[in-house]
Amino acid sequence: SAVISQKPSRDICQRGTSLTIQCQVDSQVTMMFWYRQQPGQSLTLIATANQGSEATYESGFVIDKFPISRPNLTFSTLTVSNMSPEDSSIYLCSVRGRDRGNTEAFFGQGTRLTVV
Amino acid sequence: DAKTTQPPSMDCAEGRAANLPCNHSTISGNEYVYWYRQIHSQGPQYIIHGLKNNETNEMASLIITEDRKSSTLILPHATLRDTAVYYCIVRVAGRGGGADGLTFGKGTHLIIQP
Numbered sequence: 001s002a003v004i005s006q007k008p009s010r011d012i013c014q015r016g017t018s019l020t021i022q023c024q025v026d027s028q029v030t031m032m033f034w035y036r037q038q039p040g041q042s043l044t045l046i047a048t049a050n051q052g053s054e055a056t057y058e059s060g061f062v063i064d065k066f067p068i069s070r071p072n073l074t075f076s077t078l079t080v081s082n083m084s085p086e087d088s089s090i091y092l093c094s095v096r097g098r099d100r101g102n103t104e105a106f107f108g109q110g111t112r113l114t115v116v
Numbered sequence: 117d118a119k120t121t122q123p124p125s126m127d128c129a130e131g132r133a134a135n136l137p138c139n140h141s142t143i144s145g146n147e148y149v150y151w152y153r154q155i156h157s158q159g160p161q162y163i164i165h166g167l168k169n170n171e172t173n174e175m176a177s178l179i180i181t182e183d184r185k186s187s188t189l190i191l192p193h194a195t196l197r198d199t200a201v202y203y204c205i206v207r208v209a210g211r212g213g214g215a216d217g218l219t220f221g222k223g224t225h226l227i228i229q230p
Contacts, residue, residue, distance in 0.1 A: 004159075033217040042203070043160065045217035058217075092159050094217070105152070105218055107159030 002027055002095050004108035012114045013083055020079045021111045023093030028073035033094040034066070037110070043092065049076045083115045120204045125225040134191040136224050138204030141185040146208055149180060151189045153200040154223075160203065163189065199228045 003026040013019050023032060034046040046066055047057040055068040069077045080087050090110040121139040128134040140149065150165040164171055164178045166187075171178045177190040191198055203223040207216070 035217070042201075042220040042222050043218070045219070048217055094159075104150075104162035104165065105160070106162070109159050110157075 002029065002106040004093055004095065004106055006093055006108035006111050008111055009109060010112040010114075012116060015084050015115055017083055018079055018081045019083065019113060020077050021091055021093075021113075023076045023078070023108060025074045025095055029095040030073070031096060032070065032076045033096075033105075034068065034076075034078045035092040035094060035107075037090040037092065039088070046078070046091075080113065083113075085115045088113060088115045120206055120221050122202070122204050122221060122224045124222065125227065127227050127229055128191075128194050130196060130228050130230050131193055134194040134198065134226055134228070136189040136191075136202050136204075136226060137186065138189070139186045140204070140206045143184050143206050144208075147206045148208070149178065149184075149187045150205040150207065150218075151176070151178065152203045152205065152218075152220075153198075154203070155197075155200040160220075163202075194226075194228045196228050196230060199226060201225050 005024045007022045011019055032049045035043040036046050037043045045058050046061045047055045047068055049055045049068045049070040051070045051073050065081055067079045078091060090112050092110045093108040094105050096105050119142060148165050148167050151163040152160040153163055154160045164173055164176050166178045166180055168180055168184055178187060180187045201223040203220050205218055
């Protein structure tokens with residue numbers, strides 16, 4: 001299994017500002033994933049973060065808006081830039097299991113962001 | 117990943133078995149059926165997965181039809197803490213299959229009634 005810690009757990013931010021969310025994993029993992037969950041909705045994949053290379057973004061998400069860092073195998077950050085109220089969501093970090101043949105995903109508790 | 121269809125909500129009495137259906141009629145031969153759940157204000161939690169045989173673990177049982185076009189997640193003795201949104205996801209698994217993120221549908225909101 002993997003234990004994932006996200007910081008902050010929640011924040012209220014002014015529009016036009018940026019927030020950086022941290023994700024720390026208790027073991028080394030190749031890939032880390034960032035998701036967004038808008039109010040009352042399901043999870044949507046934002047991007048995949050590989051250590052040592054640029055993140056891969058899903059359709060509808062761009063690096064300028066959601067820059068990602070992946071400095072090592074246990075840590076990643078997601079920045080929500082130039083925020084607007086539409087960015088109010090829960091942002092979740094996820095990794096895949098490393099057991100042989102086991103590809104279950106583990107999730108952090110999420111960061112609840114409110115933009116005012 | 118193949119598309120899945122789940123009922124938006126279900127009720128179940130506490131102590132009874134909760135049976136959550138999922139249709140995945142376009143599933144490919146190398147795709148597994150995964151189930152996750154998300155309890156309110158928490159991140160999703162893995163429950164179980166299977167390819168074609170029925171599977172059981174400490175949390176639940178997974179029944180996959182012979183044609184693999186549908187499956188049922190069974191929580192044998194539901195408790196109030198099982199109230200959550202349950203997601204059925206179909207995807208390739210196994211070694212090397214962890215390269216992609218998950219595609220979540222809308223899931224089933226299971227409400228356990230006291």
